[in-house]
Amino acid sequence: MQDIYEDILRLAAGKIRQRIRAGDYASHTAGLGKGKLQANIAVMPERYALDFMRFCQRNPKPCPLVGVSDSGNPNMFTLGQDVDIRTDVPSYFLYEHGTFSREIHDITTLWQSDFVAFALGCSFTFEHALMRAGFSLWHIENDKTVPMFRSNIETVAAGPFSGPMVVSMRAINKSRIQEVIAISRKFPLAHGAPVHWGDPSEIGIKNIDTPDWGDASPVTDDQVPVFWACGVTPQVAIEQARLPICITHKPGYMLITDVDDDAEIPVIAHSNS
Structure with a gap:
């Protein structure tokens, strides 16, 4: 493959x-x-x-x-x-x-x-811009699917449609968080800026090693998990x-x-x- x-x-x-x-x-x-x-x-x-x-x-x-x-x-x-x-x-x-x-x-x-x-x-769109800026994206480099999680962030219901927001996660170097926010904000049709970064438990994620969809992605000591709204919602x-x-x-x-x-x-x- x-x-x-x-x-x-x-x-x-x-x-x-x-x-x-x-x-x-x-x-x-x-x-x-x-x-x-x-x-x-x-x-x-x-x-x-x-x-x-x-x-x-x-x-x-x-x-x-x-x-x-x-x-x-x-x-x-x-x-x-x-x-x-x-x-x-x-x-x-x-x-x-x-x-x-x-x-x-x-x-x-x-x-x-x-x-x-x-x-x-889809957030895959802004990943090209991140890679052009020198960001390392583990799931692409290792031919995997980005990890996705159900969060505790509720959506606004419409008719029969409701439920929690799904988020995707990418591990970003601590020193470049503001940079990744600025880059992804330029792509509103691809979810724009992240909705959360740092402690996953604050948005209801108990373990980032067990995603609800996709493949688990490592987060090293010099990285922070960053979460974007996801089209699996x-x-x-x-x-x-x-x-x-x-x-x-x-x-x-x-x-x-x-x-x-x-x-x-x-x-x-x-x-x-």
Whole structure:
């Protein structure tokens, strides 16, 4: 898998989506698509879409909304040329009545005529800027998925959607905390500045060695755990809402868009004729 990752790493966003669609790559997307926005996804029946959009609007840190499909149309044309939400994510989670059902790599056969797809910004996007500034990111260097945790920070409910904020963690050198805050703040569509740094117990995390999603990441004596709002938050809200069916990305396995990672508003020139 490492050899495939190294090959994919050199490709442009559209080429990466083609490889994912063909089934050639089905792993995490950390470090991929440099310069382009990565996105979490949620797909649900249209009757729940307005409440979910309200949930995102009320919780912009964990749920920065960057794209919404038309009802029944899997083409996310505002996010890139030829973006098919059914095939272009490396791995999906299927939820039925709020309960995780199974992991799948293509949702074409599950697609329904009333489905609406949402794309939410991802912190993987600002990681490129951190690496350019000389930050060491353990999960990328070791081909792992960033650790993610349920926190005790509550979201603002909307309709059936509610629950705690999920956060992702990266170990940052103590002397560079203000620098990492300043860099990530420039990417509001990718969760922006961190929500907490220092003692994990202050946000309800008992043990950073046992993440709820992703892989445990070491924190050395000269580092501090830094936590960002995470796009897995909607998955927790979906569990609470108990929708009859909902599909999300597998945590860490994102949609790579054609949107520039420093864009304020995602807009892709497209002829929809």
